[in-house]
Amino acid sequence: MHERAETGRIVQVSNRVALPGETQTGGLAVALAAAMDGAPALWLGWSGRMASDARLPLETLHSGRIEYALLDLPADDFDGYYHGFANRVLWPLFHYRIDLVDYHREHHEAWLRVNRYFAEALARRLRADDTVWVHDYHLIPLARCLRELGVSNRIGFFLHIPMPPPDVLRALPVHRDLLEALACHDLTGFQTRADLDNYQHALRQHGITRHGRSGAFPIGIDVEAIAAQARSAEAERAEHDLRASLSGRRLAIGVDRLDYSKGLPERFRSFERHLESGAASAGQLTYLQIAPPSRIQVPEYQDVRRELEGLAGHINGRHAKPDWTPIRYVNDSFPQPVLAGFHRAAAIGLITPLRDGMNLVAKEYLAAQSPADPGVLVLSRFAGAAEELVEALIVNPHDPDAVAEAIDLAAGMPLRERQERWRALMARLRGNDVGHWARRFLETLRAEPRLRGGGAMTTALAGPRSGALTGDSLR
Structure with a gap:
């Protein structure tokens, strides 16, 4: 892993956090932990515990230059957020399994409420020069929630799962709202050029012209x-x-x-x-x-x-x-x-x-x-x-x-x-190891103007195999 320039903390947000000392079996948790190596950082995610009252406790731990913030979640909302909307709606839909989608409005509302809990917990801990990097489908609305709380930091999002084409996405009753939430990020990253094309096609189909940049950033390993x-x-x-x-x-x-x-x-x-x-x-x-x-x-x-x-x-x-x-x-x-x-x-x-x-x-x-x-x-x-x-x-x-x-x-x-x-x-x-992946995403996020005012930023980023930039309009 190469050293990064000191330009404020990297603030990662994901559904769960890979704590130091825990046994990891590969995949996303290992990649995210490696991506933070050597940088001053905050990593916020669910603690794995349910809140017993209206107050949502936030536990903090430190290891080296990384602070871990672990948020308890209300039991009444967790099932709808995680088992209901994230994993019985978004997961099958984004993997092209429309036949397995089990949509209920109350699960979508729980998903939104939990994202607001994440946003409120994070907003209290952010510094002005922090760069926020949100991970995966559980937290698609987080940037919009943060903006509603007045957060002006750069916010990037990376979708680790596939991005389905518009005709598949349209099976979701709240698909436009989901696209508009993705469009709130300064930079939205996808695994492949095909996923990026699906996202851009969906934005065009729905006439969503106010959005940040997007690109293909295939994730690597250590x-x-x-x-x-x-x-x-x-x-x-x-x-x-x-x-x-x-x-x-x-x-x-x-x-x-x-x-x-x-x-x-x-x-x-x-x-x-x-x-x-x-x-x-x-x-x-x-x-x-x-x-x-x-x-x-x-x-x-x-x-x-x-x-x-x-x-x-x-x-x-x-x-x-x-x-x-x-x-x-x-x-x-x-x-x-x-x-x-x-x-x-x-x-x-x-x-x-x-x-x-x-x-x-x-x-x-x-x-x-x-x-x-x-x-x-x-x-x-x-x-x-x-x-x-x-x-x-x-x-x-x-x-x-x-x-x-x-x-x-x-x-x-x-x-x-x-x-x-x-x-x-x-x-x-x-x-294209995990260090290249993380640096490329963060450098792109930090280099671009923030999403504000009118009009869209219209450059799409191709993956590292071509290294090219295209003029098309911008998981």
């Missing part, structure tokens, strides 16, 4: 930290023990939060198609799927878990041998060094979501590989990472035969080709 973790003693033990359990077979691995957007049932069926294919590698691979449960109160997540348990039992019942179980399905979380060891042990990384904003696990799998004998990444074309990681084997997760063929191709790929692909992918990861 490449060298993960590579170092993969060489650590803890990772080496995990790798050794996992390899020893395979009885000479090779490993394919998937690491995904248990979620319908990750395409896990489709992946299980694709692996079964591989087992049935008669390919040279069929029967020579063990597939380990790590899927920590999340949002267990949401019925759709319970359905996915039951389906996967049934599929794993069915596939293993049909194809297992006395000394071999084709699919190992684990509902648990592991420390990052252990995951790095598991990734390093795997000849194939199976990352095949039906829709994903980026998918940092795909990048973490690559960073953990041994340069002497790297594995092969099989990646869904519907993951944002596919826009960058073009040397991976890109597949359509809805086509089980194509995924099965990619598994066999990966299993038989010659060492030289694996090394060439991996070196090209790693060069791209290092060129």
Whole structure:
């Protein structure tokens, strides 16, 4: 990580906060913690506790130059804010699953109230030279709430999940209000150029001309930290023990939060198609799927878990041998060094979501590989990472035969080709690691005039692959 210029604090706001000392298993929490490395910062988020009265306690902790502000939330509003609107409306909608959207007006109102609680807690702690960076779909209205409280600081927003096209977004009864809330930010960032195009198209369709800049800022990982973790003693033990359990077979691995957007049932069926294919590698691979449960109160997540348990039992019942179980399905979380060891042990990384904003696990799998004998990444074309990681084997997760063929191709790929692909992918990861991502977003946010007065700022920012600026009008 490079040093940043001292221009006031970075103030990050997210639904949850990754506190120092907590075990993190990758993804967004690790990326945000790494993005703050070395800078004076405040990070505000939900404490994980419910307020017992009308007062909303705010706990503060310090670690180095970072202050953590943890806000309790009222129980009456939390369910509607989190389980109701954020995860039963916005999450499925933004992942193109209109059929799973369960909209209730009272949940939307709770979502707005909780954003006002965040805004009130933050406004009291802001300094004049702070730069505010808001993260993800839970907090889309936060900038508008802050402006209503008189906050004039620069405010940026980054959407970590996909941005759907206007025709999908229109299924939400309050879609215009949501777009206008996004437009309140001085800078709105998206994972891919396609997400950016969807946002700009929606603004034009709705005639929203008052808005800040927007751009594609694909998120990276802390490449060298993960590579170092993969060489650590803890990772080496995990790798050794996992390899020893395979009885000479090779490993394919998937690491995904248990979620319908990750395409896990489709992946299980694709692996079964591989087992049935008669390919040279069929029967020579063990597939380990790590899927920590999340949002267990949401019925759709319970359905996915039951389906996967049934599929794993069915596939293993049909194809297992006395000394071999084709699919190992684990509902648990592991420390990052252990995951790095598991990734390093795997000849194939199976990352095949039906829709994903980026998918940092795909990048973490690559960073953990041994340069002497790297594995092969099989990646869904519907993951944002596919826009960058073009040397991976890109597949359509809805086509089980194509995924099965990619598994066999990966299993038989010659060492030289694996090394060439991996070196090209790693060069791209290092060129856009989490430090580059954070600096690029913050430098852009701090460089631009604030959103005030009339008229829109009309420059859109392309992603780092092109580095170009376009003249189109501006998650």
